[in-house]
Amino acid sequence: MDLPLYKRPIFWVLILFIFISTLVIYIYKPSTFQNISSKFAGKPRPGSCLILEEKYCKNFKLIPNPNDPKGILAVFKIPEGSNLFAPIGGFYSSTPTFFFKDTESNKDRTYPGAAIAVGRESNSKSITAIYGFVFFSQAQKFSSSAIKKGDIISEISDKPIDYFGSYNLVFAITKQNFRNGKIEFLSDNNKLKEILKTR
Numbered sequence: 001m002d003l004p005l006y007k008r009p010i011f012w013v014l015i016l017f018i019f020i021s022t023l024v025i026y027i028y029k030p031s032t033f034q035n036i037s038s039k040f041a042g043k044p045r046p047g048s049c050l051i052l053e054e055k056y057c058k059n060f061k062l063i064p065n066p067n068d069p070k071g072i073l074a075v076f077k078i079p080e081g082s083n084l085f086a087p088i089g090g091f092y093s094s095t096p097t098f099f100f101k102d103t104e105s106n107k108d109r110t111y112p113g114a115a116i117a118v119g120r121e122s123n124s125k126s127i128t129a130i131y132g133f134v135f136f137s138q139a140q141k142f143s144s145s146a147i148k149k150g151d152i153i154s155e156i157s158d159k160p161i162d163y164f165g166s167y168n169l170v171f172a173i174t175k176q177n178f179r180n181g182k183i184e185f186l187s188d189n190n191k192l193k194e195i196l197k198t199r
Contacts (some may be wrong), residue, residue: 015091046150049196050087051133053080060196065172066100071187075167075195080158084169085150087195088131089124089195090118092147094154098134098170100163109163112136113170114153129175129188134161134170 047054056078065071086092096115099108113134119127136157147153160166173188173195 023036029143035171037137040105044083044152046085048088052076052082052086056082057197060166060171062193062198065187068185068187070189071172072189072192074192075161076169076171077167078169079161080156083141084114084135084153084156086116086131086142086147086153087117087149088118089146089148090116090131090196091127092116092142092145094137094143096132096138098132102163109169111161111163111170116147119169125178128178129191130174132170132172132174134172134191136161141173184191 037043044053046052047057049057049060052059056076059078060074060076063075065073085181093115096113098111098113100111101107102109111134113132114137116131117127117141118129118131133153135154136159137154138157139155141152141154156169158168160168161170164170171192173192175186175191177184177186
């Protein structure tokens with residue numbers, strides 16, 4: 001009489017092999033483990049960097065912000081169709097225009113993207129921070145004015161932000177203060193590094 005599958009030694013050897021293989025991958029190749037697990041998870045999820053899936057969280061470089069001598073930007077080169085997630089809740093805009101001065105022509109070069117303004121209300125006086133994303137959209141995913149942390153903003157095109165070379169996503173965080181009746185914008189380098197887990 002044949003034994004049931006679960007009573008056969010080969011069944012338990014196979015189960016033990018799968019368990020040990022998974023454990024080894026998890027310990028020695030966590031990024032591979034994340035990639036494999038995300039394929040079985042179904043819905044895309046933000047990784048440790050909050051704005052992209054875990055498998056793309058390390059695909060960035062910190063560079064000086066050409067619009068702020070004391071500021072930095074994070075530039076990414078990621079595959080076409082990658083999801084961009086909201087790292088924070090706030091007031092969402094899919095139509096900002098980002099300007100960078102071309103030193104050769106002395107003209108502004110403009111790019112599309114998205115922005116999340118953080119504050120009690122959407123008016124300029126109550127905004128305390130702006131999370132800016134410069135990219136060309138392949139598929140816009142979000143259209144409301146209020147966004148929650150973890151919502152998918154868009155799918156990113158592979159078209160580069162050529163001002164920065166071959167990178168197709170630029171991420172910056174700006175603090176907004178009122179001083180002497182005027183709005184003051186300052187790069188929030190500490191918050192950017194905190195989100196990208198670089199310190």
